[in-house]
Each structure stands twice: as structure tokens, then as C-alpha cells.
Amino acid sequence: MFTALAAEAEPPQQSVSQNSFISASEHADAATLMLAAHPLNPGTHVLVIGRHTLNPLLALMKSGCSAVETQTLNAPLNHPEPASLAWISDITSEQELDAAVTQASSCLDSDGSMVLDATELAQPTAVAITLKYLMKVGFRLRSVLRQGQHLILVATRRPQLAVTS
Numbered sequence: 001m002f003t004a005l006a007a008e009a010e011p012p013q014q015s016v017s018q019n020s021f022i023s024a025s026e027h028a029d030a031a032t033l034m035l036a037a038h039p040l041n042p043g044t045h046v047l048v049i050g051r052h053t054l055n056p057l058l059a060l061m062k063s064g065c066s067a068v069e070t071q072t073l074n075a076p077l078n079h080p081e082p083a084s085l086a087w088i089s090d091i092t093s094e095q096e097l098d099a100a101v102t103q104a105s106s107c108l109d110s111d112g113s114m115v116l117d118a119t120e121l122a123q124p125t126a127v128a129i130t131l132k133y134l135m136k137v138g139f140r141l142r143s144v145l146r147q148g149q150h151l152i153l154v155a156t157r158r159p160q161l162a163v164t165s
Contacts, residue, residue, distance in 0.1 A: 030117045030150050031059035034087055037145040037152045038115045040065050045081065047071055047107050049100045050089035050117075060087070071107070074099050082109035092120040097130060101137055113156045114139060122151045 034056065040046065045067040048056045053070040060068045071077070073096060086104035091097050104114050114134075121130055130153070131141055139155040146152075 029148075030089065030119060030152070031056045033145055033147055033150050033152050034089075034115045034117060035059060035063055037143060038085065038113065038154050040085070042066055044085055045083045046085045046087060047083040047104070048087045048089065049073060049103050050087075050091065051096075052090050056087050056089050071103060073103075075103075077103065077106060082112065083107050084109055084112050086112065086114045088114060088116045090117060090120065094121075094126070094129060094133075097121065097133065101134070101139075105137060108157070111157060113142070113154060116153045116155065118151045118153050119149060122149070127151070 040060070040063060042064045044065055046060055046065055046069075048060070048068065048070045049072075050056070051073050053072070057068055057070055069083075073091075086108055088100045088104060091100055100116075101114070104112075108114070116130075118127065118130055121127065134141065134153075134155050135158075138158050140158045141153060142156050143154045144151070145154075
């Protein structure tokens, strides 16, 4: 199992538009909501994917999760063990969603789940596109948590049909 590395260098936060800047405290709030949306067992192997992964990493460690690793959005994949849960944080566009879900899909075990902070994608059309995209790549929506401006989606892999000969 992997252990959490707290010495992560984070890129500076950048505003996507005047109205879409999310402060560090709002990232911490999103991490708290992500924990509420998908409670964890201490041994759950979690992969955090995003542009800013420090707050989710710290929230997971604080909750007692001992097997956490982070992956910067679009970074080369480098983990030999599959994760049972992917946390995707601070996604701001369909292109980032595609990259993050692709990373998560390739790193999750066969019955893995994904917790997605879709706050920046919370316009009605973007939510519909996100849900359709998750279905297209083999996930089904398990739950939705909306609190204030935050929107957290929990998706699980759809069961594969058994092929018999």
C-alpha cells in the first residue's frame, strides 16, 4: 500500500473566470463534503486527482485514511497497485473532466468508485453532460450531494456482463 506524502508542491490557484475562483477554505469545504458523500474505511486506497490536491489529501489523512496518493491532472500514471477510490477535485472544464476520469479509470480496481467535486461544472447543461459522460465511460451515478455552491457526485463502475461460451 501507498502512504500519504504531505510534502506536495501545489501550483498557484488560478481563476478560470471572475466568478469561478474557489478559495482554499472552499476547497477544504469541498473535501469535507466529499468525505460525507463517500465515507471511508481507514485502509481504503485512495487516489486524489486534480490541479490542487493538498486539501483533499489532508482531509483524507485527518479522517484516518492511511493509503492516500495524489496525481496531478494529466500527469503520467505511476502506481503499480489499483486504487479502490478516486477523488477528483477542482475540475473546471469538460477537457479536465475527460482527463481526470481517464486517469481515474486506468487506476481504479474493477469495482472502484469515484468521488467528483463538480462544483465548477454545476451549470445544468454541464451536469447533464458530466452524467452522460460518466455513463459512456462505464460508470453509474450512485449519489449526489449538493450543499451551498458545492456539487459532489459519487459514481461506481457499472457491473460488466459475464460472457459465457
